[in-house]
Amino acid sequence: MKGKSFVIGVLRAVFIIGVAYIILQPLLTKLSSSFxxxxxxxxxxxxxxxxTFTLQHYKDAWGFMNYPIAFRNTFSLTLAVSILQLAxxxxxxxxxGRFKFKGGKIIFAMVIFTLIVPPQMLMVPMYLNFxxxxxxxxxxxxGLNLLNSVWPFILISITGVGLRNGLFIYIMRQFxxxxxxxLEDAAYVxxxxxxxTFLTIMLPSAVPxxxxxxxxxxxxxWNDYFYTTLFMGGQGKFLTHALDNIAVxxxxxxxxxxxxxxxxxxxxxGMILFILPLLILFALMQRYFIESIERTxxxx
Amino acid sequence: MKNKLFRISFxxxxxxxxxxxxxxxxxxxxxxxFYSFMQTLIFSFNExxxxxxxxxxxxxGWSNYSYALNVHPSFPMDLAAEIGNLAVNVxxxxxxxxxTAIILNQKFFGRLLARVIFFLPVILGAGIIFRLEQTDMITxxxxxxxxxxxxxxxTALQNLLLSTRLxxxxxxxxxxAVERIPLIVRASGIQILIFLAGLxxxxxxxxxxxxxxGATAWESFWLITFPMLSPLILTAVVYTIIDSxxxxxxxxxxxxxxxxxxxxxxxxxxxxxxxxFIVIAAVLGLVLQVVSKWVYYQE
Numbered sequence: 001m002k003g004k005s006f007v008i009g010v011l012r013a014v015f016i017i018g019v020a021y022i023i024l025q026p027l028l029t030k031l032s033s034s035f036x037x038x039x040x041x042x043x044x045x046x047x048x049x050x051x052t053f054t055l056q057h058y059k060d061a062w063g064f065m066n067y068p069i070a071f072r073n074t075f076s077l078t079l080a081v082s083i084l085q086l087a088x089x090x091x092x093x094x095x096x097g098r099f100k101f102k103g104g105k106i107i108f109a110m111v112i113f114t115l116i117v118p119p120q121m122l123m124v125p126m127y128l129n130f131x132x133x134x135x136x137x138x139x140x141x142x143g144l145n146l147l148n149s150v151w152p153f154i155l156i157s158i159t160g161v162g163l164r165n166g167l168f169i170y171i172m173r174q175f176x177x178x179x180x181x182x183l184e185d186a187a188y189v190x191x192x193x194x195x196x197t198f199l200t201i202m203l204p205s206a207v208p209x210x211x212x213x214x215x216x217x218x219x220x221x222w223n224d225y226f227y228t229t230l231f232m233g234g235q236g237k238f239l240t241h242a243l244d245n246i247a248v249x250x251x252x253x254x255x256x257x258x259x260x261x262x263x264x265x266x267x268x269x270g271m272i273l274f275i276l277p278l279l280i281l282f283a284l285m286q287r288y289f290i291e292s293i294e295r296t297x298x299x300x
Numbered sequence: 301m302k303n304k305l306f307r308i309s310f311x312x313x314x315x316x317x318x319x320x321x322x323x324x325x326x327x328x329x330x331x332x333x334f335y336s337f338m339q340t341l342i343f344s345f346n347e348x349x350x351x352x353x354x355x356x357x358x359x360x361g362w363s364n365y366s367y368a369l370n371v372h373p374s375f376p377m378d379l380a381a382e383i384g385n386l387a388v389n390v391x392x393x394x395x396x397x398x399x400t401a402i403i404l405n406q407k408f409f410g411r412l413l414a415r416v417i418f419f420l421p422v423i424l425g426a427g428i429i430f431r432l433e434q435t436d437m438i439t440x441x442x443x444x445x446x447x448x449x450x451x452x453x454x455t456a457l458q459n460l461l462l463s464t465r466l467x468x469x470x471x472x473x474x475x476x477a478v479e480r481i482p483l484i485v486r487a488s489g490i491q492i493l494i495f496l497a498g499l500x501x502x503x504x505x506x507x508x509x510x511x512x513x514g515a516t517a518w519e520s521f522w523l524i525t526f527p528m529l530s531p532l533i534l535t536a537v538v539y540t541i542i543d544s545x546x547x548x549x550x551x552x553x554x555x556x557x558x559x560x561x562x563x564x565x566x567x568x569x570x571x572x573x574x575x576x577f578i579v580i581a582a583v584l585g586l587v588l589q590v591v592s593k594w595v596y597y598q599e
Contacts, residue, residue: 012403016410019400020417022485026433027420029442041438088324095321099314107322112538114333116580118546120557121573124343124566125336128355135331159328167539169325171494174535178501188310194317208497215422216490225428240428247432264437271429278423286416 034058034269038261057269064249065242065270074222074239075277077150082217084157085165089213090206092160093172094198098184108173115166119226126152127230152231163220163227168213175209176202215285222278239274246270344570364571375572378552379579382545386583389487390540392480397488397536401495402525415496422489430549487543491536498532499525527596534595537587545580552576 028048033041034057036050043051061067096108130152134143146152156162160169183205187197203210225240232238250263344364346357368375404415433439464471502525510520546553556576560569 009408012406012408015403016414019485020414022482023417023420025442026439029438033438088328091321092325095318099318099321101315101318104318104322107326110329111325112584114329115538115542116545116584117333117337117577118553118556118573118580120553121340121570121577122333122336123557124348124560124570125339126332128339129332129336156328156332158324159332160325161328161333167542170535170538174531178498178531194313208500212493212497219423223428243428243432260437267432267436268438271432275423275429282419282423283416286412286419 030268030271033265034272036265038258038265041261041265057265058273060250061246061266061269061273064246064266065239065273067242067273070237070239070242071277073237077153077228077238078218078221080150081153081157081162081221082214084154085160085162085168085217086210086214088158088160089165089168090172090203090210092169093209094176094202096169097173097176098179098202111166111169111173113166114161115164115170119163123230130231147231148233153227163224164216168217171213172206172209175206179205211285215282218281219278243267243270243274340570341574343566344574346567348566360567364567365575367568368572368575372568372572375555378555379576382550382552383579383583386541386544388476389480389484389544390537392477392484393488393491393540394533394536396484397491398495398529398533400488401492401499404492404496405499418492419489421486422493487540490539490543494532494536494539495529498529502528530595534588534591537591538584541584541587542580545576545583 032048032050035053035055036046037052037054037056040046040050040052092111096104096111127147130146132143133139133146146155153162157165179202183201184197187201192200223240225244228238228240247263247267250266251259254262343357345359345361347360347364349356349358400418404411404418408414506524506528507520510524515523544550553576556569556572559572560566
């Protein structure tokens with residue numbers, strides 16, 4: 001018995017280390033090359049640790065990306081969008097997961113429907129819609145121009161039709177649906193109203209789902225290139241645009257032979273700067289996430 | 301009598317509450333989603349010309365569709381390739397993430413670190429980083445010049461497999477599957493998260509009861525873990541399919557996007573998008589039909 005569990009332990013360790021290598025290798029490559037000078041890149045004897053340690057690429061990438069401003073824009077938009085999406089998708093998920101009413105199945109089918117339509121398919125109508133926004137003629141023509149403002153993001157987020165919101169609704173529905181009915185009934189018997197049951201009984205039990213949805217919403221909005229380009233124009237106000245342009249900016253006005261190497265180094269450094277805030281958030285949320293899933297495990 | 305009246309009105313209130321909870325989505329669906337969707341359908345039967353004050357439509361019937369299917373050099377083939385790719389990837393991703401979630405749910409030294417690392421692809425695999433890596437010099441160099449994008453392209457494994465004298469097609473399948481490993485790992489982060497959260501929500505009392513009844517670990521896996529996770533298996537299947545069909549890295553999606561801005565114009569692009577959407581809906585409908593049959597709900 002003891003020998004068997006030892007073998008399992010070894011197999012588990014091999015599996016975990018192998019997969020961890022596959023996942024970490026691209027990240028470590030970026031990290032190590034971001035501190036390297038160009039001559040280190042050519043040096044065959046330099047593998048992971050740079051021989052001449054330099055922070056110059058970070059200084060350059062910081063400048064090329066206009067990092068402080070791009071970060072502020074990205075962070076504030078992402079936070080607002082993910083909180084709004086969390087709120088709207090949790091409400092709808094609860095409505096679909098815990099209530100039986102005529103048309104509930106149709107609404108759920110509509111949610112799946114929004115999910116399977118690639119957002120690129122609705123690109124031009126969306127653009128025109130927000131360019132001449134008139135709520136079906138309620139406002140006098142030519143309507144309001146909501147482009148280059150945060151309004152398109154807010155409107156599609158509070159109404160649960162933003163980027164992959166169908167998935168968030170689906171996740172919350174599955175979470176609420178999987179909860180024991182006794183929990184809810186006990187609250188009703190104790191005289192709690194529908195809203196109070198939702199807020200004080202069901203919501204705290206759904207914390208793992210809430211954390212997952214918030215994390216997804218945040219990460220996808222942070223990485224979003226499509227909607228920020230469509231609604232805000234590609235003016236480099238956001239980190240995704242800044243990162244997309246960084247390689248071009250790095251070689252601007254340079255004609256030397258090493259310019260492609262330099263732009264690759266800068267681009268890798270930029271990627272580190274881009275994902276660093278996500279890694280920090282992830283580290284913070286991870287602890288909370290582990291705690292919360294274990295707590296509900298006990299309540300379960 | 302009084303009690304009965306109260307019950308009816310409570311049921312009524314529950315129905316109304318159900319609609320109210322869904323209201324934000326209903327508004328969003330009507331105002332932003334469905335409206336745009338119908339416009340896309342209309343555009344696909346027209347030729348769209350942008351003018352300084354808006355746009356003009358010229359009705360062209362089915363010609364955009366027939367162009368996409370008959371004249372376009374690669375659209376039908378790319379569509380078929382996309383489905384074939386999906387048929388291989390989805391079972392692999394599901395099996396890998398399910399297995400990984402069960403491992404990460406066990407108690408062992410360094411579990412927290414392992415969990416953090418396994419969820420990293422959720423962040424690292426996302427759109428723009430992946431796109432930039434495709435052309436980045438350092439990334440490609442680090443993966444070996446022989447076969448860019450593949451970590452396991454080493455010849456040692458291939459030689460080992462070839463020396464076993466098994467049928468060649470079988471070996472090719474194994475080599476293909478092994479070469480897909482990095483892609484599978486990268487696409488599995490969210491599915492692992494879904495399964496792990498599901499595993500955590502199974503009360504330990506159920507396992508204890510099974511243990512008392514004399515169930516083996518194998519039995520409690522198939523009779524407790526598997527049925528309890530089945531709603532989340534459905535979630536993971538749906539997610540995996542949608543993720544690969546609609547992600548911005550998808551070649552077909554970017555082709556549809558770029559077609560809009562080339563000479564073929566927006567009409568052909570929307571026609572392609574509509575056809576693509578029909579295929580997604582068909583695949584998903586089929587899978588939902590099959591998988592929902594054995595999903596178990598606690599009701």
